[in-house]
Amino acid sequence: MKTLASLVLAVAAVSLSAPAMAQFQKPEDAIKYRKAAMTVMAAHFGRIGAMASGKAPFDAKVAEDNAAIVQTMSKLPFAGFGPGTDKGETRALPAIWTEQAKFNAAVEKMQGDVVKLAAAAKTGNLDSVKTAFGAAGQSCKACHDDFRKD
Numbered sequence: 001m002k003t004l005a006s007l008v009l010a011v012a013a014v015s016l017s018a019p020a021m022a023q024f025q026k027p028e029d030a031i032k033y034r035k036a037a038m039t040v041m042a043a044h045f046g047r048i049g050a051m052a053s054g055k056a057p058f059d060a061k062v063a064e065d066n067a068a069i070v071q072t073m074s075k076l077p078f079a080g081f082g083p084g085t086d087k088g089e090t091r092a093l094p095a096i097w098t099e100q101a102k103f104n105a106a107v108e109k110m111q112g113d114v115v116k117l118a119a120a121a122k123t124g125n126l127d128s129v130k131t132a133f134g135a136a137g138q139s140c141k142a143c144h145d146d147f148r149k150d
Contacts, residue, residue, distance in 0.1 A: 027084035034080025035090075041073035045136070048121070052133040060124035067114075067121035067129075070136075074114045078107055091149040103147055110139035 024030040044066040050056035051063055086097050096103045113136040120132035 024080070024082065027082070028088055030080040030082055030085045031088055031090050032080075034077040034085075037073055037077040037080070041070055041077070044069040044073065045140075048117070048129065048133055049137070051126070052130045058126045058129075060121070063129055064118075064121040064124070067118040071114050071118040074111045093147050093149055096147050103143075106139070106143040106146065110136065110143060113139045 024033065047056070047066045048063055048070070051058045081092070081096055081103075086092060086094060113132070117129070117132040117136045120128040123129075
């Protein structure tokens with residue numbers, strides 16, 4: 001039930017936030033938005049990771065639900081990287097703005113790997129989930145290594 005509620009919340013966030021994405025009142029609002037979206041994405045990604053690593057029992061339905069949320073959330077944070085959001089309370093590196101093509105390519109790779117993770121989770125096969133989770137995790141790590149302060 002919690003997973004369903006999270007999924008409904010994520011879908012609502014996508015639907016309701018689309019018009020607001022281009023209308024952040026202040027750069028701080030955009031920073032808060034992207035941080036919140038990444039936090040939600042990381043929480044659901046972590047649930048899949050716990051199953052993939054054997055720290056939690058594998059539940060195909062839970063993996064599928066969480067992967068769907070991760071896939072949806074993977075599209076949201078990047079509206080929050082607009083002008084002026086390189087300053088303030090952020091761990092974003094200047095390379096995001098100076099190397100935008102590289103940043104956008106990293107984002108697209110992560111989003112593609114997350115789509116594959118969601119597809120793998122739909123199979124209910126733990127080995128497929130592990131493989132796809134590893135690839136998605138590497139995409140996340142690569143982007144963090146290049147574009148986020150520790």
